Amino acid sequence: MSTDERLIYLPLGGAGEIGMNAYVYGYGKPGKERLILVDLGVAFPDMDSTPGVDLIMPDISWLRERVDQLEAIFITHGHEDHIGAVSHLYSQLNVPVYARAFTANLARRKMEERGHDPLVVKTVGAWPEVTKLGPFTVGFAPMAHSIPESAGLVIDSPDGRVVHTGDFKLDRTPLVGEAFDPEMWAEIAKPGIKALICDSTNVFSKTPGRSESDLPDEITRLIGEAKGMVAATTFASNVARVKTLADAGTRAGRSVVLLGRAMLRMVEAAKETGVLKNFPTVYSPEEAKDMPRNNLMLITTGSQGERRAASAQMARGKYRGLELKEGDLFLFSSKTIPGNERGVIRIINQFSERGVDVVDDSSGLYHVSGHANGPDLEALHDLLQPAMLVPMHGEHRHLRQHARLGEAKGIPSIVAVNGMMLNLSGNRPSVLEYIDTGRTYLDGSIKIGAMDGVIRDRIRMALNGHLVVTLILDEEDEPLGEPWCDIKGLTDNGSSNAALTEVLEEDLNQFLMRAGAKTLKDDDKLEGELRRIARQSCQNEIGKKPEVTVVISRMR
């Protein structure tokens, strides 16, 4: 082994944000490292910064240029921010995808949907089973989380053992799936952990995290006391919670109905892979319509207020023939992710208008987080005693706070955001170089770059409205008739109480009558002048400068 071989870490997504996880590890001589990719997830668009976009994915240009160095993709668990981009970006990478059975089941469905061979997704067993690829030996060590079969990756390289936690919590009684197993992790730590790459989501939560098993009693009590129809929402992938809700409904003599495509798919995948056992009988919405309303327990998608999900549809009216009414109960067994408040509050108010009683998580009785809190992170640091700590899966503030926890314990720690390539070979993490990273948007059926101006133009049209100016010039470059204006997203009438387009056309025509031959012959100049005058005219009339498209047609 040459001394200049090195172990590198490069986050392409997920470090400096919550979402869109993608972490590269490499081992080898500089520039010749053999690479593996851990997770390839998506983030979700919003109207503020990404209107019209369908999905946000990491920009994997760096990896694509080194695809011959790439051994494989390893997926820690089945949440969209870890698995969601695999099927969209697979054709650029073309390497095997490794995951545990439940995660692999989800990944294969996605691959099939996008027309890829589902068999490129390989199912691997839990630690101590390992997969050897190039210089790496990778094992999936079970971690408790809010989805079944989450795994921390144990990545062995010639430079030592790295633990990449994935998303986790220290739940000893997670109800569905494996408990956090400190003995197993102590065993894994025995040879020494070179570096711990660690989930930072809940680093600001100062009390130890609670267990999924804290919930069934309270949820059962709440549903047991309900008089009318009951509906509850949670993330479909939180199979343990879905089961808790279903069991609580069954105990109250209610028939369970699953609403929303994701809910049905997740329960199906969990049953197929043996993760979910003893789930109550599920009835269809059609069957439910013949049952007494107070004998029903609906479990729905849409805990984040998504407009098209089952919860939002029920809040607006019927969903598959089922409708909540005065005195019914709707439970959010979920936390609202920051940024989704408006959508969730909208649903609560719509239910309020229908007389439906909404119970949310404000009491803390009906939801627990899937991530390790501050004290839990410290407990893991203590258990694994890593030689260095690299916080991941967090915004900058989370990474910074997490690194502080590490430093306070004497563990060399670093805040590494997307694009910072680290050398993990030394005694403490050091920055090797800064890689250009970014975001790729799935927009309709096309992938576009975040910085290519398409979305910027959409935002500008949303803020300023849009004006089209059309002008035809004859063979002598003289205007043929007057310029024509069309508006969209602008008011019809401005301050002078005439039609806005008429005022604009008048102002543009005035300009054209004065314009010299040189201007009229020059497309760029003419377009620039027409745009400038139109914007100024709008400013005068309506106090706004719109986006302008100028179309000049010449007869010559």
Added chain:
Amino acid sequence: MSTDERLIYLPLGGAGEIGMNAYVYGYGKPGKERLILVDLGVAFPDMDSTPGVDLIMPDISWLRERVDQLEAIFITHGHEDHIGAVSHLYSQLNVPVYARAFTANLARRKMEERGHDPLVVKTVGAWPEVTKLGPFTVGFAPMAHSIPESAGLVIDSPDGRVVHTGDFKLDRTPLVGEAFDPEMWAEIAKPGIKALICDSTNVFSKTPGRSESDLPDEITRLIGEAKGMVAATTFASNVARVKTLADAGTRAGRSVVLLGRAMLRMVEAAKETGVLKNFPTVYSPEEAKDMPRNNLMLITTGSQGERRAASAQMARGKYRGLELKEGDLFLFSSKTIPGNERGVIRIINQFSERGVDVVDDSSGLYHVSGHANGPDLEALHDLLQPAMLVPMHGEHRHLRQHARLGEAKGIPSIVAVNGMMLNLSGNRPSVLEYIDTGRTYLDGSIKIGAMDGVIRDRIRMALNGHLVVTLILDEEDEPLGEPWCDIKGLTDNGSSNAALTEVLEEDLNQFLMRAGAKTLKDDDKLEGELRRIARQSCQNEIGKKPEVTVVISRMR
């Protein structure tokens, strides 16, 4: 007094939402009531539903059509959601505006800014001073809130006494401004309260509200322990908080600097009206530049993450030459209003990247709410013992919960949302009729209706992008050349890897070559066909159907 005279209540804004308050009271024969308006506020736009809009105001069409019945406008306090629309809508109403001195000071500044006579704003003293107008006698009874001189209105009519609380909390030690005075309110209640129209904002908070005086010790301790520069943000109108922050800075030997126009204006108004006394010396940013960094205490606008406010500018870099660095402290002495989370989190992360330590309200030590919590509302019900309760200033869920509190105590209560006209003359509130209400947007310099389609078009362009199709037809209605396409907010290249506009032009040209004379002669039909084909072609190429503007020019 004829028996068919009646006392009516009609919310035009603020009932079913938090913001945009506007409540009408009337007394007289049906349709002939003499009217007063309580508050005329704004709501703030967001990218999701109101892109490009500057302010949201209540639609006052109903009132405008009855302006000869309107006696006056009464403003309970100076928050934008109560005062903000007065200067924008004044010219439609043209009646005197009554307010207490501090509120009137703010209102006059706004009237002057919009070119109105500031003297239409009349300053009135606190209860027991009253203003008699038509059948009404109105007094401003001091209430504690998060702005000085908030008042509950005591509205006497021939049918009895109504109390309209405005925004309030039961703070006995508010530091600046008047304490809640239970003796005064008991006195006001002695003749009997016909109806209590009551703030509902914090009805879901289950513990009694805390006092402004709970904060100075903790804030002083935090700032006393700070090593570097300190900046803190709160609502500028929370003059008591601004003073607490300034005092804490002074006690720590720091010089106070106010940043942001609103901050300077509010402190000035509070000093002018005698509300604020003993405020520390304020230094300008220019003076501050010559002082040691660790001797500075900056108090800034922008507690809600507003992009253009001082806080956001400091998070991105310098503001007026002042810059926060590694080891400095930034304090949010404020709560994030639901919907503003993204902006606030952005600032926290930007400061984190600069190494600035951000302290927010998660500990509860550095902020208290300005609104009465659930138990406080019940205490006010008990104190005033109203014959009926009409919750206001809340979303539907708040109004409903508040009405439940009332009903549980045996007080006839009703959920009345914007547009529901109530009769308060009977033994319990009853609905008289439903008035069309809505929202008016200030968009640039123009007021537009919420439902007139302008904003809908902007949202569609933001989601779908925009395509302009230009076609010229000759004297025989034959296409002169090929159609021309311009795109905005759409990707240049689609799935066939040619320029999107070329593919579109090709598809449109194919259609034109096949099109019959009948279609080519008919503008509407031709436009419809071109739009349909362009959208389908886009769907094939990029998986999106854009908004389309078709411009057909004819030579004939």
